[in-house]
Amino acid sequence: MTVADVLSTLHAWAPPGQKADFDRVGLQVGDLTQQIDRVLVALDLTPAVIDEAAETGAGFIVTHHPLLFKPVGRATADDPVGSLVWRLGRAGVSYAAIHTNLDAAHGGVSFALAEQLGVRDAQILAPLDGVMRKVVVFAPADAADAIRQSLAEAGAGEIGDYDGCSFTVSGTGRFRPREGASPAIGEVGAPEAVEEVRIEAVVPSWAVGAVRRSVAAAHPYEEPAIDVYSLEGAATRQGYGAVGTLDAPEPLAAFLGRVRNALGAGALRYVGDDGQRIQHVAVCGGSGLSFLPAALRAGADAYVTADVTYHRFFEALDVDGKPRIALVDAGHYETEAVTERLIAEHLRQSHPALAVDVTRYQSSPMRTFAG
Numbered sequence: 001m002t003v004a005d006v007l008s009t010l011h012a013w014a015p016p017g018q019k020a021d022f023d024r025v026g027l028q029v030g031d032l033t034q035q036i037d038r039v040l041v042a043l044d045l046t047p048a049v050i051d052e053a054a055e056t057g058a059g060f061i062v063t064h065h066p067l068l069f070k071p072v073g074r075a076t077a078d079d080p081v082g083s084l085v086w087r088l089g090r091a092g093v094s095y096a097a098i099h100t101n102l103d104a105a106h107g108g109v110s111f112a113l114a115e116q117l118g119v120r121d122a123q124i125l126a127p128l129d130g131v132m133r134k135v136v137v138f139a140p141a142d143a144a145d146a147i148r149q150s151l152a153e154a155g156a157g158e159i160g161d162y163d164g165c166s167f168t169v170s171g172t173g174r175f176r177p178r179e180g181a182s183p184a185i186g187e188v189g190a191p192e193a194v195e196e197v198r199i200e201a202v203v204p205s206w207a208v209g210a211v212r213r214s215v216a217a218a219h220p221y222e223e224p225a226i227d228v229y230s231l232e233g234a235a236t237r238q239g240y241g242a243v244g245t246l247d248a249p250e251p252l253a254a255f256l257g258r259v260r261n262a263l264g265a266g267a268l269r270y271v272g273d274d275g276q277r278i279q280h281v282a283v284c285g286g287s288g289l290s291f292l293p294a295a296l297r298a299g300a301d302a303y304v305t306a307d308v309t310y311h312r313f314f315e316a317l318d319v320d321g322k323p324r325i326a327l328v329d330a331g332h333y334e335t336e337a338v339t340e341r342l343i344a345e346h347l348r349q350s351h352p353a354l355a356v357d358v359t360r361y362q363s364s365p366m367r368t369f370a371g
């Protein structure tokens with residue numbers, strides 16, 4: 001199989017279109033047509049990971065954090081980032097990142113983190129905003145089934161745990177083919193009235209192009225009428241973080257112990273009321289502080305994320321200086337390490353013939369000194 005085959009599996013799961021604006025994902029170094037039979041998965045791309053791929057014969061590396069994030073001026077052996085591009089090239093290894101598109105995927109990074117912590121019934125904490133569209137197609141009634149199928153196949157009509165959702169009403173379509181047209185129905189110059197149906201379905205913004213192409217291919221008309229509207233506040237299955245519940249409430253100290261043990265964190269930094277009991281839990285792997293308001297709105301007792309700086313811990317306090325929520329910084333690496341397994345398991349399920357390894361190296365250079 002090729003790099004493109006593996007990448008398309010990842011992108012069906014975590015569409016690049018749902019990545020954050022600032023992010024860079026997908027193939028960063030290499031060749032989509034490269035033949036591969038082994039993939040290496042890591043959180044970060046490091047020299048050791050590339051050497052490991054070369055050693056094990058993995059022709060493709062997939063990481064969560066993108067190597068090429070800021071513009072790089074050169075790919076030379078003396079540049080910290082560019083040297084990795086050079087090293088990949090010398091080893092003949094292709095490389096891709098699946099980053100915020102996986103963070104935002106339903107069942108993505110934060111869902112895996114929630115599961116790791118024993119948080120059940122996880123839902124998206126902060127759904128992506130403004131991404132839903134409504135696609136409306138007008139077609140002759142006898143083409144309705146084919147149109148509905150083309151919508152579903154291209155990713156339209158997914159609502160929560162349902163797919164193939166659409167709505168159809170009947171009406172009369174009117175048109176007059178002009179000179180140069182070759183109409184499926186009617187004749188040039190003659191006004192036509194046709195019993196048509198209006199079929200509508202929701203679609204995320206990143207799938208609109210594919211839906212247009214799919215519908216156009218299934219539509220009998222030369223110039224199909226396909227309208228796309230923006231939807232305000234429509235629910236999405238995609239977003240950041242996850243929120244759910246523990247089986248039973250537990251004291252904050254027990255919860256902190258749970259987090260530390262589950263994530264293998266050397267130490268936790270937190271703001272919280274030591275007398276508080278924790279059951280409703282929000283999580284976001286990596287730098288998730290911007291979703292603290294969402295965790296508060298969700299009524300979470302605790303929010304576990306990473307990269308919380310000193311001053312921003314104060315955002316967890318109320319006007320009297322008391323904790324509104326237990327805000328826990330469990331470490332960026334620690335809250336995202338599960339991502340390696342998540343990606344690897346997805347690839348193994350999708351491509352049974354593909355060998356998939358998780359790197360033997362811990363990519364974080366940070367250590368905790370505990371005595």
Ligand SMILES: [Zn+2]
Nearest residue numbers: 286287332336
């Ligand atoms: Zn991260």
